[in-house]
Amino acid sequence: MSVRYSLKGDEEDEGYWNQKEKRQNFFDDADDENEIIDWTGTRIEEFTGSQVTSARGTNKNASFTKPSRPVEIANNFPKTVGTKNLSKPTSSSASSLESAVKRDSKLSHTEVSKLYAEVTSLKRKLQSSERSRWDAPKVSDTIIRMVMGEPFSLEMYKSLPDKLTLLDSAIEYHDGNSITAIVLFLKKTLKNSIFISELRKRPVAINHYAVYLRSMGDEEVLASQLQILGRKEEAAMCRYRLTLQESSPQARYQSMKKCTDSYFEGSKILHRETVLLREQCSLLNKQILIEGADSKASRERKPPFADCPKEAELYFLPLITTLYYCCKYHFNQSQSSISSPESLVKEFNMSEKQYVMTAAKACANQRKWADLDTLLAPKKWIMKTKKPTVGFDRIVGILLKAKAPNDILQKYMLMMDDTTKRLETAKKYKIHSVVIETLKQMRDLRGLQNYRTEVTYGSSEDIQLQTLLKNTSIKWKT
Template sequence: MASFEDDEAYWNETKSRRFNFDDEDENSGSRLLGVSQAGTSRLSRQIRSVISNDAADTSLLLSESSLLSESTFSNDSNKLFSANTSLASATLTDGLLPSSAVSDSTIQRIINADMSKELKPRGKLLPEEELKILRRKDQMRWQPPPVEETLRRILLGLPFSLECYRSLDDKIKILDAALDQGNGDAILCVVQFLSRTLKRAQFTHLLSHRPVAVSHYAAHLSTRFQLTELNNLLESLGKSRDASIKQFGLAIGNIDSPSRCQRTLQTLRNCLASHFSSGAAEMDRPFVIHAIKLLEWQIAADEKFRSLNSVQEVGENIIGAPALLSVAHACRYHWENPKSKNTVPDPLAPSVLCQSLGINQRAYQWTALRTKAQEQAWEAVDGLFISKGWFQGIRLIGGSNSIPMADVATELHALGAPEDIVVKYIKLVEGVEERISLANRLQCHTAAIDIMKSQGDRLGICRLKDRLPPRSEEQLYAENALKSSSIRWKN
């Protein structure tokens, strides 16, 4: 076992030698970057012998020698040694280093580089300098990126941040750029950012000159049922009527089932009282009143329909239907007999509903005509347009406000009405030429022949007979009319 003295001797001894330029032993010394210590020592002594007589050039020659040593160490060791040897021989021969080896500008740069390195502070920075660097980094972090880059990231769905746009000019710039780009997502993101970071007056002023941004933001608020914020936004922009209409639309849009109609009805009444009682929205008050009356009628009609029919027969939901569909429902299930002597009309009758909602005569007649024609209730159709006049004459209902008889005949023909029903209304059309043209267009040739017989138009019947199919019923009817001796022909 080793003693304590042996351990101390082992740790205190060293097997490496220090570098010494005076060492003559080339083989025993270590090699520095591929060059032996002996070669480096000889080069050093040669340079010292050259510059020993000129003390003023000492620093210059040392700089060149150090430069040559560095360049020598960067190449292969054999080439370096030969270069050092040639340099030494040239120095000993001429007494000076060759001028082409190192230029004056290179030497000056080396000196300046050494001086700049010496002027650099070493060690840790001062607290004031570190604080300046940290502040500069923080400013660079919050510096807003280009607007186009942020909008591009929004468009592509990449992560983005708007918090770096802190000044009012930057916020206006990115808002206008989003509006010019037309990207709805970008517009909505920027507007929401402005609503959080700007004062209410500034935010309202910006949106007042940008209606597209207002429409996007209003649609966003209405979709999420943020009614208070939506109403405040429109009111602050001076759009009280738009705010009232938006409130009405949201209220009427909640009718999706009969179970919610009572709550919707109460909401509409509150909306009428709070938003349509004064101001610019007062002109829309009759429209809201009609909507309330329609919903009240639909609730009553639905309750009566369900009470009179079994659950299996209930297949029509009238709640929330448009006005004309409600009129059609009334014509099917609550039709009133025009000849009835009952002085108290049915509150669910179609005529009462039309009068309550302000539906005009033509709209009511068109809806009732199509509904009753589908049911083939031709007597009810006659009750819409024809009434008995003096001396059993025919009088048209509604006068000039009624549907033209030509349109009635065309619609009945399209709905598959019998020919005698269609002919009845063809004969009510004013103008002989128009009646004949309409009869031919609707393929009612018998009616056309009767009209021409009454006018004594023998040539017209002949032309029509030539166009009819041979030996058809209409052709035989035309031939019999031409053979009649009781008709006074005009041509």
């Protein structure tokens, strides 16, 4: 069956196609069946032979004449084929299903029941899907997604057991990023007391949490959190690092004192560190006092800074450097003075060797040979021993670095106990008088004779050597 449509009339046959009346007829011509369809797509009446049924009514006397050509259809009207409308249905609800069933007598009661059952099942599945979209997925699935770097959400886990299961599962997977993410989620969603209590049971989680805080540069929060979590040693060292960031001496002193009282004091494990930290606080306080007085004296050009200008500030210097500073500028001050080297040695329990070596360097660099003699005199030794604990070979080494004159070198080289080392040192630095005197003490006649080539003819050393060779009272070694 073929259907032909027409909405426009033929300009040559205005009587048959009248546009002013705004009515169109549709014709269909087929070999086995002929029918007329109006513009809504409804069949008006079948016709056979000469009977024609139109939208205007029935005319038995009319005869059907096939149109000369197919008529075009307007684009804004629905296309129909037979009795079926090709436009998209507007509704698929259950009510429309019922009306459709009534119109179509071919559906049986069993088929209708099946359709209703299918609709009911689809409704239940839709409701179940709407409810389950807010249910939390399995913990293992979420952890795997986190480990694999896929999108995930932790907000759907509401209960405490689920949250702790998440953390324990991440720890079992040994994935640091997952552990850190879950710890931060717990901190955000749990009470602080519960968060701290649960985190204390999981040291691995604390480690990752501490690394995260340190990477964020929040040392203050890291120190407080570590102390709350029971990591007192780590919290103390973290807080100590914060005190060292203070640039002002007074501010660092106050911060260090507070750190000692709050984080170090009372800890048996940190007892030794507590003692050292208290000494550091005392040293910084002493440096503040000494620097304040010396800066004023330097500005006013008062001794000792009139002859020896102040080179640098004393703040934050080590103990041995502070001692060197005091020996350099305040060597002769009484022990009761705050800047006295002896008071510094006594307060911080420094050894005799530390004091003698540091003071000798200060005196040699300042070329204060009288102060050096005073330092090495027995009455100046702090421990009141017969001789200093520092060997004169080390004193000679200090004098050589300071480029001391030969008479000073000769004086202290002759005090060296080891004659072999003294002879080697004197030969190396060409202190001829010391070499000659040492060979005399060793009664080495051949050594004296061979050393004649090293001294200048007619010099004092040559005269000394010739005198020794002519002295018959000396018992030389053969």
